[in-house]
Amino acid sequence: MRRVDARSIRHGHRHVFNRRRVMDVFDLRARLVADYKSYTRSFIKIRDDRINNFVDEALTTGAFWPEPLLQLNPTFLPGGTIDDLVTSKVLHSECAKIFRIEKSDSDLGGKQLLLHEHQREAILKAKEGKSYVLTSGTGSGKSLAYIVPIVDHVLRKGSGRGIQAIVVYPMNALANSQDEELAKFLKEGYPEGQPPVRFARYTGQEKGDVREALRRDPPDILLTNYMMLELLLTRSEDRELVRAAKGLPYLVFDELHTYRGRQGADVALLIRRCRQAFNSPDSICVGTSATMASGGTSEDQRREVARVAESLFGVTFTADQVIGESLERATPQISTIDKASIETISATIATDQSPPTDYEAFRNHPLASWIESTFGVREEPQTGRLIRQAPRRLQGDPIENQKSAAAELAELAGAAAENCATVLRRFLLQGATLRRSASSRFPIFAFRLHQFLTRGDTVWATIEPEADRHLDLAKKAAKPGEPEKRLFPMVFCRHCGTPYYRVAVTQTDQGTTLLPREDRREAGDDNGEDAYLFVSETAPWPRGDTSTLLARLPDFLKETTAQGVERVRADARGDVPIAVFADATGRIVSEGQGGMPAALIRKNFLFCLEPSCGVAYARSQKSERNKLSTLGVDSRSTATTILAVRALLELQQDRDLKPEARKLLSFTDNRQDASLQAGHFNDFVQVALLRSA
Ligand SMILES: [Zn+2]
Ligand SMILES: [Zn+2]
Incomplete structure (x- = not known):
């Protein structure tokens, strides 16, 4: 967002108007991410404490929305x-x-x-x-x-x-x-x-x-x-x-x-x-x-x-x-071995000083110079030319072996990285309010954040006992360090949160083997190999004993004979989950060969195997989406809409912004996605209007 300065130098206000308030983009980012997080979280119920804590921890540490990258717009010579x-x-x-x-x-x-x-x-x-x-x-x-x-x-x-x-x-x-x-x-x-x-x-x-x-x-x-x-x-x-x-x-x-x-x-x-x-x-x-x-x-x-x-x-x-x-620096270049400058920087951080409010004093502050060297421009060693710095993290973990700016400053100034991050944010925001003169198009620090947000995928797990199966948020072939232990995507009962492995059944030389399956079952799908695997120590799927099995089945899979005997309906035999033993490689094995007791649900997910749940679906309801959830936001359009709406609400409330600046630009890499997204925005507005009516 760029604000065009309408004031003219010729009116002689150059010293009066070269400060203005700006929105705190760091706060805005925090609120956007918090919103996105609660949205992501609101759709998923997990009936497994280990997975639940794992997901909570991941969302809190920002696995789906890593620290943003920051970059200063350079000043042209x-x-x-x-x-x-x-x-x-x-x-x-x-x-x-x-x-x-x-x-x-x-x-x-x-x-x-x-x-x-x-x-x-x-x-x-x-x-x-x-x-x-x-x-x-x-x-x-x-x-x-x-x-x-x-x-x-x-x-x-x-x-x-x-x-x-x-x-x-x-x-x-x-x-x-x-x-x-x-x-x-x-x-x-x-x-x-x-x-x-x-x-x-x-x-x-x-x-x-x-x-x-x-x-x-x-x-x-x-x-x-x-x-x-x-x-x-x-x-x-x-x-x-x-x-x-x-x-x-x-x-x-x-x-x-x-x-x-x-x-x-x-x-x-x-x-x-x-x-x-x-x-x-x-x-x-x-x-x-x-x-x-x-x-x-x-x-x-x-x-x-x-x-x-x-x-x-x-x-x-x-x-x-x-x-x-051709670029130029907005601040004088300082050497990082210059004792006096480093002392000034250290003192600023140690005493939590506010940045100078005067343009010249700010420009000449060694920390302003350090910020420009870190996020703005650097000298190309071979040519001596000033070139743009690559976007960089202000705080958080290193990325591609590069420390965050706060971590680097902490080393230089002998201070805590957290304090450095606070002071850096304050200087950046202050720099965004200071202009050389009222006619300057840009402030001394015009910066932007690049925030990456994934819509999330799901939890991946090994086929191992619930208490020690390996959990992962990223798709990987196997547990790190144990390539024979395959990772499978998990889906969760929308009703009670019971986890299931989403698998495809294949026949190999070694017999029946389960493979991880990423695609959802959609309405109309008729792939006979699609399956789900259920593992539970507290309520294992019954094997052998008919009466226990019948007790776990929903009524529509059962019938009572003329003799008053309850049995599985003849046409429902293929819908009854089979008790199996599955090992960590995904192979279906015989009892005693190192497999976990489990139940294999073939094709459609018709009912939840957790006895306390009891949810059941008609055979015609083939789409997985309404029955089983994953971790992520449903679609990219939804994710974009959530972020856009939240950002617009924030902008509308920001009284410091000119009305015409309270806008959001949304880009996509192709026309089809743009029209899909436009339709999604429209639906969202219509629904909001209907609900408020
Ligand atoms: Zn960008
Ligand atoms: Zn359930």
Whole structure:
């Protein structure tokens, strides 16, 4: 969540308003997780003290929601202003009027646009007539790195002389937001219908007359997607657009990293056909890309990006045509061997001091510097460049052999890790309220938490006596260190909580063997191998003795003969659980061969074998879900809904947040999941409305 600062420097309030309250994201995280935990717990009843305690312990220690990772948004190295580039004649003078921020009808002038160093480098690269790729993180202003040079080019050449740039987006949403962005620069401050540079979208969403107008009078800049570009090259009605793009100076692919595999090959061929159709062998090819998390130094990464760009664009790319982000520190760098600094840090923790409330004092505090080095940026040893730190745990257990920040600070300052965590949280929250000036877009510490939550699976156990079977929350083949002892998923009677092993029965050379079975039995399933195994020392399943067995069976499996003798109904024999001996490998063995007495329920779960329970189901009720529970939240949609609703409730109550900031963005990796989730949200709201009615 980013809050745009509406106050202007020109009103002279810079020292008054550079503090603001922020929500305590650590508290929010704690409440979200607590909610999720109670939801997870509310669905499961376990009639086995050992398993019950094991689950409680696991939920308390956060097995399903490990400590979050924390990361600071880096500060980009400033690259001067548009005005500077106009003064040095790099850019056309009109650029100084176009590229201003926060232009509005009441304030046509807006404010000076401050460039990042990587944007400036890109503008200069374009000026040399070279192709380039910009790789940097989100919020780094990648699109200006090609929009500025393109607009400058059109201003010099003259508007209305054919299409000067085609910009291709992987998603229409991105083309739409670029369209809005361009409107702010090119329409505000200019007479209606007379922008200095003309641009238009061609994404397939446009109405017929808009498309016609576009063909009659092509814009200077065309925003499109690769499917439409493909059509444009082939459709006869688009001939005029192809003609207008003759000698195309700029071909831009935004989010280059999204074109992989087969799609990457398609796009590579499309680019080659474009160059042919537009007769533009010398187009400047521009790509933007997310930073790559792959290994190696920033130099290795540049070479890799150049290689990818070369195969996509089909022109030579050298490493110097790959522009990376340039970062700077927000705080001065301190050395961890500097005695005075360490003493200050130690004293801050020992005396539980509050962080400085003044921007400069805060910035110069050695702990602020340590925090930035830990969560923000680090120097790359081979190149001396500042690069982003990987997200890191603030507290808790080490992850991938890396200590938490609190544990590392504890060692440095000779303090308890717990106290260090408290002080770190306080400094981070304070840093999130302090800005260099009222016009600064971001506070000194703009940080985010990455919280992983699994919807949980179930408890896994070995087939061993209840008092000492091995329990696990993660799916593993066998008990650690004893590979012959297989782990099986457990399900629990929804009515009484009695545990059952979920198994599949197979026939092997060694006879009948049980295998762990992960999939639930769904309505309509008719897999004869599906089974459940029941183990109980207090109420073992009867073997041999008919009257005890009959006493344990529900009525619908029994009948009484004309002679008044109770017996199992002929058609129900397959439904009666069989008393067996099962060993820890899952084999069904004979008595005395090291197996545990158990009962095997074949196919459907028809009734609970625990005598005090008595729950029974009709044969037609085949779905396991309503009869037996597992540990996890039912589905990913449910998990997302719970988290989203809780987060929204929290945001709605936060009076410090502007109303328009009380929002939640939810992403998913594919369209099907997005619509499924949307349906789930809708159902949830409907149910909530019904219940409250
Ligand atoms: Zn994230
Ligand atoms: Zn039961």
